[in-house]
Amino acid sequence: MEKKKNISMAVIKRLPKYHRYLNELLKNDVDRISSKELGEKIGFTASQIRQDLNCFGDFGQQGYGYNVRELSSKISTILGLDNVHNGVIVGAGNIGQAIANYTRFGKMSFDLKGIFDANPKLIGIKIRDISIEDIDDLDKFLANNKIDIGVVCVPRINAQKVCDVLVAGGIKAIWNFAPVDLVVPDDVIVENVHLSESLLTLIYLLHNK
Amino acid sequence: MEKKKNISMAVIKRLPKYHRYLNELLKNDVDRISSKELGEKIGFTASQIRQDLNCFGDFGQQGYGYNVRELSSKISTILGLDNVHNGVIVGAGNIGQAIANYTRFGKMSFDLKGIFDANPKLIGIKIRDISIEDIDDLDKFLANNKIDIGVVCVPRINAQKVCDVLVAGGIKAIWNFAPVDLVVPDDVIVENVHLSESLLTLIYLLHNK
Known part of the structure; x- marks a missing residue:
């Protein structure tokens, strides 16, 4: 060790x-x-x-x-794949739905337990047998379920607030797709997927080969 | 310089x-x-x-x-953002549709010109005013349009073949979402977004804090 x-x-x-x-x-x-x-x-x-x-x-x-x-x-x-990791997705927009639909993650010990959104039009819609729930119920859900990974797919402006709810709910691993650097306590891990930065890197390299 | x-x-x-x-x-x-x-x-x-x-x-x-x-x-x-960069998305599944719907990329000089898929059920469907076209017509489209960036969102098994068509069509920048390392000529840039690897990194860090 x-x-x-x-x-x-x-x-x-x-x-x-x-x-x-x-x-x-x-x-x-x-x-x-x-x-x-x-x-x-x-x-x-x-x-x-x-x-x-x-x-x-x-x-x-x-x-x-x-x-x-x-x-x-x-x-x-x-890698830790002998354990199952329960996850929630917060934000059921484009990226959130794509992640929810990506069955490949199941093979990587990621077990999706809940999807949350603030949009009343989305609440109740099912993605792979999971109903999208009201984001206001996220804290209750986290209190009642052992969740390991929180996936943040909300707009930039709401990301830190959602992150705070996830952290308060005991989540120690955050997979962040919002274009923002989240502030978390030392014992919480954030892995960012910053799509915009990836695209900008590609464009830069295209111009500066 | x-x-x-x-x-x-x-x-x-x-x-x-x-x-x-x-x-x-x-x-x-x-x-x-x-x-x-x-x-x-x-x-x-x-x-x-x-x-x-x-x-x-x-x-x-x-x-x-x-x-x-x-x-x-x-x-x-x-970063090269004073120029407009025309792009095509190949693969209109979960990730392809999410990228197509992500209007934020427009502000980053990325102008989506076409979406292609092999699935007859998807061909003809519109995403943000762009009709999904038959992937068999991709080479013709590339011959007739100046495209800078090819976004690869097809399954792993088809990714290299799609990449080869993009490269043959003159594209010099590939944004790759397929979980595979593409082989390209030296003058072509590949920027990978490997979501599975990102998730695995998060899970590893969760277990080895």
Whole structure:
């Protein structure tokens, strides 16, 4: 466990990529792979891969490479995917609905338990068997259900307020799609998906190749 | 112009954030701001801000700070936002429709010109006055229209094929939402939004705080 404390965000950010590539190998019935071959697929060097995976334990054997099923399963465990994570989506606009409809997240241990919105026209509409509820009932819902992840899909102007309700309700992980930097206590994690910033980066690079 | 070549991706990735905060200041009628104040807002140090902005030119004056309107306008120009960028969305599923409906991107010089899908049930449906067209007509559309940005929102398995059509059609900037690493020629830029990887990062951090 001591080791974990020194893992850099750069390594952590690469873990989901390992997870994705190993799952693909599994689907294609690949049993084992060398760090060199895995590196060629992902676009990392073999030594980078060995270094990354060494952060989490002793994987692979010299001359044999990695057992794909074993490595994939260990990375799933490291990522925390052996547990189920209950989530709520707040804001059932374009992005909120898209996230709610994205069944792929279910495979990633994300279990959607509730969707909330302030718009009376949306309240009561079902998305994948979940009725959109009144945002005013969010605090009550959080008090009565164990929710791990709050997905913030409301407009910028309401995002901090929603975030505060989620945090007050005991949520420790916030997946934020609003174009704003949320202020949270130290023990709450925020992962941002800032689509506008992503688009602006692309446009910048297009102009400055 | 010589300066630009040395700008790191880390600085480039921060530019959209400057853009966002400066626009907010403008909206709140703030005329000028010191690097210290700006830093406190964004969460960077004052020296980081001075260093970043110095990459692009001489902004700000000692003792006065930055003229917000001027700096915001210069950053817009640096980002390439003085030009209009025509875009197509390929894949009108959950994410594709969400992007198509997101009017905010229009303010970022992104002008949506076409939406394409393979699903006959979707073809002909209008999103914000744009009819979804048959994906088989994408190459023809690209031949007849000047398109700068291709947004890939198709399932993983079709993403590379769609990407190849976009590249063959002359597109140099791809905004990729499919959970796959696209292979493109050197002169084509890919900006990925890998939602699954973002969620996995959040779950990892929740388990390893």
